[in-house]
Amino acid sequence: MTNIEIIDPFNITEDPKMPFLLQALNPLEVQQQFEHHVHSLSSQAKQIQLQAIRTIRYKPKRRCLIEYDITVQEIDGSKQAITLIGKARSRGLDRRNYSLVKSFWEQNFGKNSKDDVFVPEPMGMIESWNMWFQRKVPGIIATKLLAEPGGINLARQIARAVHKLHQAGISSHRSHTIADELQILRDRISIVAEIFPERQKRLARILDACDQLGASIPEVTPQGIHRDFYPDQIIVDGNRLYLLDMDLYCQGDPSLDIGNFIGHIIEQSLRTSGKISTLADREAALKKEFLRLSSTATRTAVESYTTLTLVRHIYLSTQFPARQPFTSSLIELCEQRLDLAGC
Template identity: 45%
Template sequence: MRVVNDYDLDNDVKMPFLRELLSPKRVKEHLSKHLPNIISNYQLAEIKVIRYKPEKRCLIEFTFDGKNSLALIGKIRAKGTDFKSYNVQKQLWKNGFNDDCLDKISVPEPIAIIPEWQMWLQRKVSGEVLRDLFTPNIDLNIVKKIAHVAHKLHCANIPTFRSHVIADELAILHQKLPLILRDFPEWECRVAYILNTCDKLGQHIQEDDSLCGIHRDFYFDQIIVNKDHFYLLDLDLYCLGNPALDIGNFMGHITEYSLRKYGDFSVLKGQEKTVENEFIKLVGENKRQAVTIYTILTLIRHIYLSTQFVDRHCTTPFLLDYCETQLTMFEKKYSICS
């Protein structure tokens, strides 16, 4: 029985129970209570802390020995058990997103909730994170399937009380983008132009009858690829929203990643257009403008995000220039200057 932990979990005032998760005895007691079938058929072999953000969240992997291999991922949240994400994933699993689905687009199987640890468990899936496959030579069939993953989620439309519309997206930009002026006060006029133009773009988003369940954080870190089987991860932000947001968010991440990884916005442009065109085939040409808008808004959000990570600081001025160019091109194409 191994315990693997590189973090200090002993002094988290918002999650004081974390130290219990490093005790094999306590873990076995809780699993016996909540997962008696697993405990009776498997032997706990390893507890491994995968990720930890103090006073925010923790991710722990439990590995079991038995007739078949089994590993569970425990997701812990300081502000309380995430019942919403668990229930959304459970509903998806029951409605065509299980391991046996013909289109091979699934979510990891949700297993149980352990409320005293503010944790819910899902079965670990094997495969590669899509980001690790995302190179200029990536198989275009993989790229095309990205659009189908998003579209399947949108069509499932699992009910939710949360929503995120264009006004919410613009509010985030108005809140976050001006923060870069603390480091770059000389950009005040440029930031004002960007935010003003974003508001104009927002007026072109029609959301009356197009809202459905969306991921809201859809990009390549949220997909595990196991041969031709895709697994969609992390539905923490799942809400009612515009389906164009998910694809626009993914495309914006591709562009930003292309700059950060290869030093050039255009290196992965072909893959980005492949995602867009495949999605438009599924939903109709009339959705292309909304996808473009959400792509631009995602990139503008990345201007701020680039200032939050040391390894991205060098990309900030390039993102600013690129976003200004994209906004100008959109203004001319759709005549929104007035």
């Protein structure tokens, strides 16, 4: 155990809301827990050996992501290197999300998938640490690849992947309606109005226009949707796509996922190139393929959810220093999309 590398730039063991993280970074404790909770995940495993621990993401007093490098020795003598991602939170073990991912894994998003659309494999949980595990998958996030020469084909593949998720038929007791979406915007934009009181009237007009836009979106039969679908939520490994972070999965309008995805692409284009049309051909390919597959989505609904996503990005731009220079541009863009320019 003396050679185990531990990387913790956040000092998570000092968190008073998650005292169990002290054990989660203790190699002896980790080794013992993995022997009981991870060993059974490989039916041929003879031995599991911890190699390294890394804290990769942390929100104080709320949640934490930790990577564990392990080596699994099989009965036949062969060895396999695996990285597990442990997901812990202060308010208890997230059994719901673990069960959800397990359901997807078992229903054609796991090793038996024939269309190269997967979720990372759920690998067990340690209740005393409020932590569950997924196998880390290889690849590159779609954000980095959409702008590459193969970005148009990737966009079409992404549309097919999220349509597969919508058609999976995995239920959720949670729902997300257009009323919920509009309430989130009201809450977020009110914060922006407090930061920039000189923009309160413009922001109020934007919210009023969003209410009208939301009322115009036709109702559809709710389906399972990701609800936080954007390029960072997809890892690309050759022809394989891995869908990440099902934390917000719920029953809702599938058009929201595509609108949200396109809104993120537009915002990223604005922020990285100063133009909103940089990846327009990718957006068009994504939208066309999704509308071809979906029997309920309409171009108007997708455009509406794209606009609502961009309005939410007004708020997000105020929360990150690197994005703050683009708040004014986002307000102007939303006004244009809502036909408020010049008002």
